[in-house]
Structure formats: C-alpha cells, structure tokens
Amino acid sequence: xxxxxxxLALAASAVLAVGLAGCGExxxxxxxxxxxxxxxxAMPERTDPTQGGxxxxxxxxxxxxxxxxxxxxxxxxSNASRMYSRSLLQFPSGTRDVDEANTPITDxxxxxxxxxxxxxQWSFTLKDxxxxxxxxxxxxxxxxxxxxxxxxxxxxxxxxxxxIGYLDIPTAADGSSQYKxxxxxxxxxxxxxxVTCDGNTITYNFNKPWADFPLAIASLRAFDPYRExxxxxxxxxxxxxxxxxxxxxxxxxxxTGGTFVRNPEWDPSTDTDNNRExxxxxIVFEQGADATTINNRLIDDSGDDQNAVTYTVPEPSQYPxxxxxxxxxxxxxxxxxxxxxxxxxxxxxxxxxRQALAMATNRSAWALGLGGGNASTAADSIINPSVPGYEAPxxxxxxxxxxxxxxxxxxxxxxxxxxxxxIKFTFPQRPSxxxxxxxxxxxxxxxxxxxxxxGLDPTGPYYDTIQKPDSDSDLIWGGWGADWPSISTxxxxxxDSRLNLTEASNGQDYGNYDSDQANDLIDQGLASSDLDEAxxxxxxxxxxxxxDTAYIPLDVTRFLVLRGSNVENFVQSESxxxxxxxxxxxxxxxx
Amino acid sequence: MSIAxxxxxxxxxxxxxxDAVVAAEVxxxxxxxxxxxxxxxxxxxxxxxxxxLVFVVVAVASPILVAVGVLDTRVPPSTEQFTLIDxxxxxxxxxxxxxxxxxxxxxxxxxxxxxxxxLLLGVTLSLSIALTGALLTIVxxxxxxxVAGFSGGLVDSFVGRLxxxxxxxxxxxxxxxxxxxxxxxxxxxxVPSGPNGAVVNGLYVVLVLAFFGWPPVARLMRGQVLSLRxxxxxxxxxxxxxxxxxxxxxxxxxxLWAPLLVxxxxxxPTYVSAEAALSYLGVGIxxxxxxxxxxxxGALGYIETQPxxxxxxxxxxxxxxxxxNLLGDGARDALDPKSAR
Numbered sequence: 001x002x003x004x005x006x007x008l009a010l011a012a013s014a015v016l017a018v019g020l021a022g023c024g025e026x027x028x029x030x031x032x033x034x035x036x037x038x039x040x041x042a043m044p045e046r047t048d049p050t051q052g053g054x055x056x057x058x059x060x061x062x063x064x065x066x067x068x069x070x071x072x073x074x075x076x077x078s079n080a081s082r083m084y085s086r087s088l089l090q091f092p093s094g095t096r097d098v099d100e101a102n103t104p105i106t107d108x109x110x111x112x113x114x115x116x117x118x119x120x121q122w123s124f125t126l127k128d129x130x131x132x133x134x135x136x137x138x139x140x141x142x143x144x145x146x147x148x149x150x151x152x153x154x155x156x157x158x159x160x161x162x163x164i165g166y167l168d169i170p171t172a173a174d175g176s177s178q179y180k181x182x183x184x185x186x187x188x189x190x191x192x193x194x195v196t197c198d199g200n201t202i203t204y205n206f207n208k209p210w211a212d213f214p215l216a217i218a219s220l221r222a223f224d225p226y227r228e229x230x231x232x233x234x235x236x237x238x239x240x241x242x243x244x245x246x247x248x249x250x251x252x253x254x255x256t257g258g259t260f261v262r263n264p265e266w267d268p269s270t271d272t273d274n275n276r277e278x279x280x281x282x283i284v285f286e287q288g289a290d291a292t293t294i295n296n297r298l299i300d301d302s303g304d305d306q307n308a309v310t311y312t313v314p315e316p317s318q319y320p321x322x323x324x325x326x327x328x329x330x331x332x333x334x335x336x337x338x339x340x341x342x343x344x345x346x347x348x349x350x351x352x353x354r355q356a357l358a359m360a361t362n363r364s365a366w367a368l369g370l371g372g373g374n375a376s377t378a379a380d381s382i383i384n385p386s387v388p389g390y391e392a393p394x395x396x397x398x399x400x401x402x403x404x405x406x407x408x409x410x411x412x413x414x415x416x417x418x419x420x421x422x423i424k425f426t427f428p429q430r431p432s433x434x435x436x437x438x439x440x441x442x443x444x445x446x447x448x449x450x451x452x453x454x455g456l457d458p459t460g461p462y463y464d465t466i467q468k469p470d471s472d473s474d475l476i477w478g479g480w481g482a483d484w485p486s487i488s489t490x491x492x493x494x495x496d497s498r499l500n501l502t503e504a505s506n507g508q509d510y511g512n513y514d515s516d517q518a519n520d521l522i523d524q525g526l527a528s529s530d531l532d533e534a535x536x537x538x539x540x541x542x543x544x545x546x547x548d549t550a551y552i553p554l555d556v557t558r559f560l561v562l563r564g565s566n567v568e569n570f571v572q573s574e575s576x577x578x579x580x581x582x583x584x585x586x587x588x589x590x591x
Numbered sequence: 592m593s594i595a596x597x598x599x600x601x602x603x604x605x606x607x608x609x610d611a612v613v614a615a616e617v618x619x620x621x622x623x624x625x626x627x628x629x630x631x632x633x634x635x636x637x638x639x640x641x642x643x644l645v646f647v648v649v650a651v652a653s654p655i656l657v658a659v660g661v662l663d664t665r666v667p668p669s670t671e672q673f674t675l676i677d678x679x680x681x682x683x684x685x686x687x688x689x690x691x692x693x694x695x696x697x698x699x700x701x702x703x704x705x706x707x708x709x710l711l712l713g714v715t716l717s718l719s720i721a722l723t724g725a726l727l728t729i730v731x732x733x734x735x736x737x738v739a740g741f742s743g744g745l746v747d748s749f750v751g752r753l754x755x756x757x758x759x760x761x762x763x764x765x766x767x768x769x770x771x772x773x774x775x776x777x778x779x780x781x782v783p784s785g786p787n788g789a790v791v792n793g794l795y796v797v798l799v800l801a802f803f804g805w806p807p808v809a810r811l812m813r814g815q816v817l818s819l820r821x822x823x824x825x826x827x828x829x830x831x832x833x834x835x836x837x838x839x840x841x842x843x844x845x846x847l848w849a850p851l852l853v854x855x856x857x858x859x860p861t862y863v864s865a866e867a868a869l870s871y872l873g874v875g876i877x878x879x880x881x882x883x884x885x886x887x888x889g890a891l892g893y894i895e896t897q898p899x900x901x902x903x904x905x906x907x908x909x910x911x912x913x914x915x916n917l918l919g920d921g922a923r924d925a926l927d928p929k930s931a932r
Contacts, residue, residue: 037679083831292892315703317892319680364669369701372681402669429873431889438879439666442788452787454876 003588004143011075037323038330038374038560043096046584047568055280056308056564058294059287062254066238068221069149070159072579074336074481075311080221082276082582083260083283084242087200087225088124088143089113089218091575093275093583101574102388102485104218106272108138108225112214119209119529120168125201129270132227133242133263140197142225145182147204148191150222152181155233160220160483161266167194168207172503183233209529212486219484242392245278279569279586286337291315298562299326306564307587309580313560314546316371316432322562329569332374332560335578337481338384341552344509347474348423352415354549357423358551360408360437360447364401367555369436376555381542382490384556389487389535396554399547408447428462430457451475467505469512479557485574486531493520495541495550513550622926626849629925636921642914650718653711659690662708664881675703696903700893706900710907716876717883718911720793721862724800729855731801732808733847739809740816747813754806762803763872770795770874783889787881796875800862808854812847819843838876849926856919860912867908883908 058080065071068085081090089112091105104112109124123486130138149156150163153176169179169190179187179194196203204213217223230241240248245268246260260283268274289297295314297305299321314322322330342360343354363378370376380398383390399407412421423444427437441451454473456462466476483489493499497514500507521541528534545551559578563570568588571581620628630636656662667675669812676682677691681701683689688697688706696706739750777791779786784791819825820843863883869875870884871891878885887904894901 315892316681317896320682320896323680362669365666365672365702368672368676368678368681370681371701372677373679374681431892432701434878434889435699438704439702441879442666451785452784455877455878457873 001277015183034414038327038332039560040332040334040373041096043331043572044568044570046094049277049279049569049584049586049588050588051279051586052281053279053566053580053589054282054284054304054307055567055585055587056304057257057283057285058289058297058310058312059257059285059306060289060291060294060312062287063238063252063257063285065158065241066252067156067159067236068224068226068250069146069156070237072220072384074161075579077219077221078127078256078576078579079582080224080347082244082576083246084240084244084248085221085224086130086138086243086576087217087221087223088126089214090272090275091218092273093277093575093581094569094571094573095575096571096573098386098574099388102215104214104384105275107218107275108143113217115211115213117529119211119213120206121203122213123201123203124208126202127270127450128200130243130265131265131270133247133265135265138225138243140200140202142227143202143223143293144195144197144226145228145231146226147195148179148182149226149333150181150232151177151179151191152183152233155183157182160222162216162220162483163222166206166208166210167191168205169194180428182231183584184227208526211529211531211534212484215484215486215545223264244269245276246283249282250431255288257287259284271457276583279584283582292318295322295562296521298329298564301326301329301565306566308564309567309570309585310563311559311560311579313375314562319371319374322560328564329565329567330560330562332558333572333578334386335481335557335559336386336485337479337557338379338382339477339479339554339557340379340382340475341554343549343552344471344474344476344511345514346469346512347472350417351414351549352411353421355445356408356411356415356447357449358546358549358552359399359411360403360405360443360449361399361552361554362401362403362443363554365439365443366436369439370555374558374560375432376558379553379556381553382494382545382551383487383538383542384482384490387482387485387487387490389538391529391539393543393546399545403443403447405443405447412448419448420445421448423449423451423474424454425451425475425477426454426456426466426471426473429457433477463549466510467507469501469503469506477554478508478510478551480508481577488526491538491545492526493539495545496522511550513548515550516549518544518548519543519552622849626810626922626925630921633921633924636925637919639914639917639921642910643918646714646718646911646914649711650715653708653715657708657712660745662711663705664708664712664879666702666704672703676701683897685898688897690899697897697899699889700897700900704879706903709886710904711881713881713883713886713904713909714907716789716881717863717866717908718791720796720800720866720875720882721859724804724862725798725855725858727797727801728804728858729808729851731842732805733812733851735805736809736812737843737847740813741820741835741839741843750809750813753926754809757803757806760803762799766799766803766869766874767872771880773798785918787877789876789879792874792876796866796869800865801871804858804862811850811854815850816843819846853919853923853926856915860915860919863911863915864908883911 063076064073068080071077071080086107088107088109090107092100093103095101106112108130109127113122113124115122132138147163150159150161164177169177172178179191192206227241230423238252238254242263245263245266247263249259249261252258262281291312292315294588295312295318298308298310343357348354367376367378378401380392412419425437427433437453441453444451456465480490480494492567494508495513495518497509498519500509501512501514506512507545518541521537521544525534525537525541528537569584569586571584572578573581575581653662655896675684675698677684681782683698683700685691690697694705694707698704735750739747774791774795777794782791782794825842828838865885866875866882867884870882871888876882878889883904890901890904
C-alpha cells in the first residue's frame with residue numbers, strides 16, 4: 001500500500017492537493033505578464049472549455065502499471081480514473097473546495113452505497129448504460145472479477161491489497177487468504193460467498209467494519225471492473241481496455257509512453273454531472289526526461305510544449321527563471337504528502353533523548369533548505385492537514401518551528417547520557433535534502449548531539465535500506481500520503497507493530513516502534529463504524545505518538561507545477577491527490 | 592640563496608682569506624641552488640608559486656579561523672537566516688547571491704551558510720586529501736619502482752604485471768562500487784570516523800587515489816633506476832657489501848628527487864580535480880562538511896540563476912589546479928633544463 005505514493009513523494013515528482021485551501025491566505029490571483037511571486041493556491045480562472053486539441057503530459061518516472069488493480073501511484077490512480085477506468089464511485093472534478101473534493105460521487109453505481117449498521121456489509125447498484133470500448137455493458141460480474149484479481153498476489157503485484165484483509169474469507173495457516181485469485185480458482189467458492197452479484201447489485205461482506213470503504217473505492221483503482229475475457233494476467237500490465245472517455249491508441253511503450261484517443265463508445269450521459277468533460281481529443285504521455293529538463297521546456301513554452309502539463313516539480317535553482325518568465329503559468333498547492341522523522345527505538349532507548357531530538361528539530365530551516373515556501377512548508381503532524389479529521393496537536397506536544405535548542409540541551413542533560421550524543425541521520429540524498437539535513441544537523445549539534453549525515457543514494461532502494469530492523473541509523477526520514485482521505489490509512493500502517501515488525505523487515509514502522517497502548521488505540525479506531533468517533537480515536541493516538549516521540553513532524557510537501565500557455569481550466573485538488581485534473585482540462589486553441 | 596652565505600668559506604676570524612675571495616667570485620653552487628636561480632627568472636612560475644603558497648596558507652589557517660569563530664560554516668539561526676534567504680523561494684536576498692561585508696562571496700541558497708567560510712574550509716580538506724593522496728602515491732610508486740628497476744628479473748616482471756593489472760581496473764566503476772564496503776571495513780578496523788564521517792570517507796578517497804595512481808610513478812622510477820644502477824658508485828656500494836636497503840634509499844633515491852618533485856607538483860592538481868569529480872559521483876567527504884568538490888556539486892543547478900554561487904568554487908578549483916600545474920612545469924624546467932617540454 002505504500003510503494004507508489006511513497007515512492008513518488010520521495011522522487012519529489014508528485015503534485016498538489018490543497019491542504020489549506022479552506023483556510024488559505026486570501027491572496028488575489030496569480031501574477032500577470034509572467035513576472036512576480038507564485039502564490040499559494042492561486043488557480044487560473046475557469047473558462048468555457050474548448051473541445052479538441054492534443055494535450056501533452058510530460059513525466060519523469062515512467063508509468064509503473066496501466067492495469068487498474070496494480071496501480072498505486074497517486075498520479076496514475078487519478079489519471080486512470082479520469083481517462084479509462086471507471087469505478088463504482090469517483091471524486092468530483094474541477095472543485096477547489098477541500099470537503100467537496102474529498103466526498104465521493106457516483107460513477108458506475110446509482111448511489112454512494114448502503115451499509116449495514118456496523119459497516120461490515122456494503123451494497124452498490126450499477127447504472128444501466130455504461131459500456132466497454134467494444135460496446136458491451138459493464139456488468140456486476142465485471143466489478144466482481146476486478147476485485148478478485150487482487151487476490152492473485154503472485155500475478156497482480158504492486159497494487160494495494162487492503163481488500164484481502166477485509167473480505168470475509170478464511171485465512172490459510174500461513175496467514176494468506178484461502179482464495180488465490182481467479183487464475184488458479186483455488187478457493188473461488190469462498191470468494192463467491194464474500195462478494196455476491198444479485199442482478200445489478202454487488203454486495204461485499206467484510207470480516208470487520210470498513211466505515212470509509214466508499215473513500216477507498218473512489219481513491220484506489222483496485223475496486224474497478226475488469227473484463228475477464230480481456231485478462232491475460234501479467235501480460236495485461238500495460239494494456240488498456242477502456243470504459244472511460246479515452247482509450248489507448250496502439251501499444252504502450254514502457255520507456256517513452258503512449259497516446260490516448262477518444263473512445264467512440266463513451267457516452268457522457270452515463271457519467272455523473274458530466275464529471276469527465278474529456279475536452280482534448282488526444283492525450284500524449286511523454287516520459288523519461290529529468291525534472292530540470294521538463295521544467296526548462298515548460299518555462300521556454302515553445303511549440304507543442306504550449307499544450308503541456310506535468311506533475312514534476314522544478315528544482316529550487318529554477319525558481320528565479322519561473323518568477324521572471326512563467327509565474328502566470330505556475331500553480332502552487334500543498335500536496336497530500338507529509339514527511340517526518342522517526343527515532344530508531346532499538347537504539348535511541350532513552351525517552352529524554354528522543355524528546356531532546358524532537359525539541360531541537362528546526363522544521364522551518366528544513367523546509368527552507370528544501371526550497372522554501374515553493375517546495376515545502378513546516379508541518380505539526382504526520383497527518384496531512386488535507387485529510388478529513390486532521391486537527392493540530394495541542395500546543396505543548398510539538399516543539400516550536402525553529403526548534404528550542406536550550407530546552408533540548410536541558411532534556412539531554414537530564415537524560416544522563418554522555419555528551420555529545422552520537423546520532424546517525426539517514427535520508428535520501430539530493431542537493432536540496434543535503435541542505436535541509438545540514439540545517440537540522442546544526443541545531444542538533446548545538447543542543448549536544450553529534451550528528452552524522454547518512455544520505456542514501458536516491459536512485460537506490462531507499463525504503464529497502466531503512467526497513468532493515470538491525471539498521472544502525474538513529475534517526476530516519478520518511479514520507480507518506482494517505483491512500484484515501486482518512487487517518488486510518490496514515491497512523492495504523494505506520495505505527496501498528498503487529499502489522500509491520502517481522503524478523504526481516506520493519507515494514508513501514510522504520511523506527512521499530514512497538515507500543516501495546518498504540519496498538520490498542522489502532523484497534524479501537526479501526527473497529528469504529530462511525531467516522532467521527534474514529535477520528536476522535538485517531539486524535540488521541542496522534543497525541544500519544546507525539547508524547548512518546550514515535551515520530552517528529554517535519555513538513556508538508558508543496559507542488560509547484562508549470563503548464564503550457566495554451567492550457568486552460570487547469571485545476572489541482574484533493575480529488576486528484578493534488579495532480580492536474582484531466583477531467584476538466586482543456587486547450588485554448590483546440591484545433 | 593644564489594649567493595653563498597658569507598661564512599661558508601670564511602676563516603674562523605671572519606676575515607675572508609684571499610682564497611675565499613676568489614672562491615666567492617667563482618662560487619660553486621649546488622644543483623638545487625642553480626635550479627632555484629633558473630626558477631626565479633621564470634615570472635609565470637613565480638606567480639604560480641605565490642598563488643599556490645596563498646592556498647597553502649589558507650589551508651592551514653582556515654580550520655583555526657573556524658575554531659576561533661572568525662569563520663562560521665554553519666546554518667545561521669532562524670532569525671538571521673530569514674534576513675539572508677527568501678522564505679518563499681530559498682534564494683539569497685540581495686545582489687550577486689547575497690554578497691555583503693559579512694558574506695563576501697554571498698550565501699548558499701536554502702540555508703544562508705556563508706560561502707566564503709565554506710570555500711576556505713573546503714580548500715583545507717581538498718588540499719589535505721590531494722596532498723596525502725599524492726604523497727602516498729609517490730611513496731608506493733617510488734618504492735616499487737626502485738625495487739623493480741634495481742632487482743630486475745622475476746621481481747621486475749612481477750611489478751610490471753602488477754602495474755598492468757592495476758591499470759586495467761575499471762577504476763571509476765570500482766571506486767563507486769566499493770565505496771560503502773571499504774568505508775565500512777575501514778571503520779571496522781578502527782579508523783576513526785571523525786565529524787560526520789569525514790576522516791574515514793576522506794581516507795577512502797586518499798587510498799583510492801593512491802591505489803590507482805602509483806603505476807605511472809613506478810614506471811618512471813624504474814626507468815630512472817635502470818640507468819642509475821649501472822653507475823660506478825652503485826657498483827662501489829655493492830662491492831663494499833652495502834645492504835640492499837642502503838643501496839635503494841641512500842645511493843639511488845637521492846638521485847631521484849628532481850623527477851619526484853616534478854611529478855608530485857603535477858600530481859597534486861590532478862588529485863584536487865579528482866576529489867571534485869569524486870564528490871560529484873557521491874564518493875568522499877559528505878556534505879555538509881565542505882570540500883571544493885561538494886560545494887561545487889551543490890551549486891551545479893545554479894549556473895544560470897545564481898552565477899556567483901556556481902562560479903566561485905569553480906574558480907577556486909581552477910586556480911589551484913592551474914597554479915600547481917604551472918608550478919610543476921616551472922620546477923621541471925628549472926631542475927632539468929635539458930628535458931623537452
């Protein structure tokens with residue numbers, strides 16, 4: 001459940017989500033004429049869309065999967081939903097309101113689902129009318145088949161697998177599900193009991209409450225329909241059988257990308273509120289260039305690049321050029337990703353030392369080192385402010401943004417450890433992270449630590465390295481974005497020791513944090529069938545984690561993205577994890 | 592030094608004897624004195640010498656200045672940082688990347704660290720690495736070269752094959768791949784890691800430079816020794832029953848100082864730029880400990896937008912490399928005027 005969203009945050013390639021849209025500074029629109037500062041959350045005015053034209057989508061990292069059940073990167077989850085893979089529910093397009101953007105609307109289903117009292121059973125009824133690109137209707141069996149594919153864990157790899165833990169199917173002795181997916185058919189009868197089709201109505205039976213299931217459906221592509229006769233298992237990784245407004249033209253090239261054209265069988269009347277306007281005639285994906293190159297092309301804005309969009313944020317060194325030449329074609333929003341530090345509980349066992357670390361953390365200098373307000377903003381929680389249920393932790397739980405060296409020094413002296421206390425700080429190495437880490441080191445050192453910076457090769461497997469339980473790091477950087485807008489996809493996956501800690505790996509619990517009290521609160525939160533009640537438990541858990549210094553908040557990543565001068569109706573919001581919304585985008589000169 | 596000290600030939604009374612007066616007029620001069628005389632006439636070499644000496648002085652002085660607090664390479668406290676750096680873009684405030692009296696070369700984008708202080712300290716670390724690496728290279732190369740050249744036979748061909756083997760290594764690839772492993776090993780055998788791992792990481796670069804740098808030195812020395820060993824004084828030493836060690840280092844080595852000195856001054860600048868290149872590849876002393884290489888690496892993206900930040904470390908490296916190269920050329924001309932350039 002992490003690789004994609006996490007990996008993208010790491011590559012600094014993700015885009016936006018308007019955490020503070022609701023309470024953002026009421027600044028006026030973007031600077032005109034190309035010069036000026038880039039203002040937070042300033043989007044271009046919406047205009048009447050023009051149909052037609054060829055939209056160019058520039059990417060750094062290649063698309064990892066096109067197969068809906070295998071997608072796990074935020075940008076690809078959103079793009080697939082807008083272009084070719086419909087689900088029971090979707091998020092509304094084009095809105096800038098956080099609450100609205102985080103509320104699912106119908107897509108293939110006629111309503112947003114009905115559940116029983118304890119949220120262990122969910123039912124959805126499908127619309128008449130939606131079809132596949134060959135004209136055949138999308139049926140309940142297609143939706144059911146799509147869900148079943150995730151169970152083939154040896155074939156359908158890379159995607160989110162929450163469904164395996166939730167569906168009411170007995171587990172085998174080794175803890176895996178007794179259902180092995182549609183390819184072997186082993187345990188098929190168990191699956192057929194857990195997910196049932198009655199005419200147009202699909203019913204899911206869970207073994208525990210899943211109150212935010214509709215959010216998961218709209219966010220992930222794992223619950224999308226899949227046509228059994230089109231399924232070639234692993235061979236389908238880069239094929240598209242569309243039921244949305246676009247379909248793949250020819251083959252997808254894993255190195256260079258591919259082209260999506262209009263799906264002739266697409267009927268906009270089957271969509272909800274014309275959510276997918278599908279204005280451009282074609283969308284061309286071009287991948288492989290690096291971030292600097294892509295953003296230089298967008299700054300220069302010549303030829304086809306005038307029709308281009310991207311998710312790739314520029315390097316801080318490009319800001320002056322953007323301000324002077326492209327400020328009117330840049331948008332800046334808070335992303336759904338947050339980064340944080342975890343002390344390694346296997347090594348930093350003295351609570352006073354951990355508190356001293358938290359107290360000496362200079363979050364404002366860290367954010368500045370990453371590129372200032374254009375790249376990052378200091379955070380007070382591991383929960384991104386855009387996630388529903390987020391509340392700022394009470395004042396004394398989080399150190400001042402600049403850190404408090406004197407207080408940290410006092411804590412460190414109280415700890416009784418010999419000083420300077422050595423700390424090895426592991427983070428993904430890049431020039432901007434080097435600068436940010438140097439800023440942290442200087443305040444830590446001033447407080448009585450002696451920090452060694454351990455920058456890991458960014459092209460290497462960063463998470464594989466820090467997931468080793470016997471790692472000799474004392475302080476570890478991590479980044480995370482919620483899988484769907486709910487705290488239940490933030491705190492439990494990161495701090496549930498039963499889920500994460502094994503002999504070979506610490507999973508997402510990089511600090512080897514193991515607390516029965518935290519685990520109990522996680523159980524309590526996940527067992528809630530009421531979202532408000534659950535959120536209260538999550539607040540309690542978050543405060544507890546901060547008190548225990550299970551993590552130290554750092555920053556919320558910001559997405560500064562450029563677009564070509566011919567691009568109109570450019571919107572980024574929580575609906576699309578902060579990435580550009582292909583549902584409403586259009587080109588001024590559509591011909 | 593070109594004129595002999597007055598008391599060299601003087602009598603005990605200090606009154607020059609008539610012999611001494613004659614001797615001063617046709618003063619005999621040692622080869623070094625002659626070389627120095629030639630060197631001084633070469634203006635370019637003298638300028639290079641002065642520049643190189645300035646860098647050496649800087650290298651010695653900057654850690655002291657940092658220790659006493661005149662130079663500060665750290666990130667300034669937030670209140671001061673916000674006056675140096677734009678909080679939205681992270682770019683330095685003020686002209687030319689924040690140049691001011693307290694920051695004569697401006698400040699680093701994103702942190703507000705003083706670039707002047709970082710560069711001066713970088714000179715220390717870069718020159719230390721280059722100097723240690725060059726010394727080690729010369730020592731290994733000279734010992735193996737002398738032994739091979741003098742012994743001949745099996746030993747000579749063994750060293751010859753060792754040279755071939757070393758030269759055939761894909762050195763850049765190896766040093767990248769081995770970096771983490773060797774650094775770990777060095778720590779295991781008790782090499783202190785130093786602040787931010789600077790000692791052990793710096794030592795790795797030194798070892799790598801020496802390991803891949805010694806073959807040309809050894810070849811050069813072997814060639815020299817092949818002719819030296821036929822000289823009469825070597826025969827004499829052998830006949831007198833001198834030990835091998837004595838012949839190597841008392842009879843032969845003193846005659847190799849000139850080419851060694853030249854080679855050393857030429858090796859130093861290549862190692863300075865090699866350290867910079869290795870930093871770019873992520874090997875060696877890690878940021879935030881400044882070396883010329885990693886200061887330059889941090890500035891790479893800023894060539895267009897903060898030219899002062901980018902060009903200053905580049906100019907420092909260029910100045911060191913050029914001055915030591917010219918110094919080496921000058922030394923060669925002075926020590927061995929007959930050799931072709």
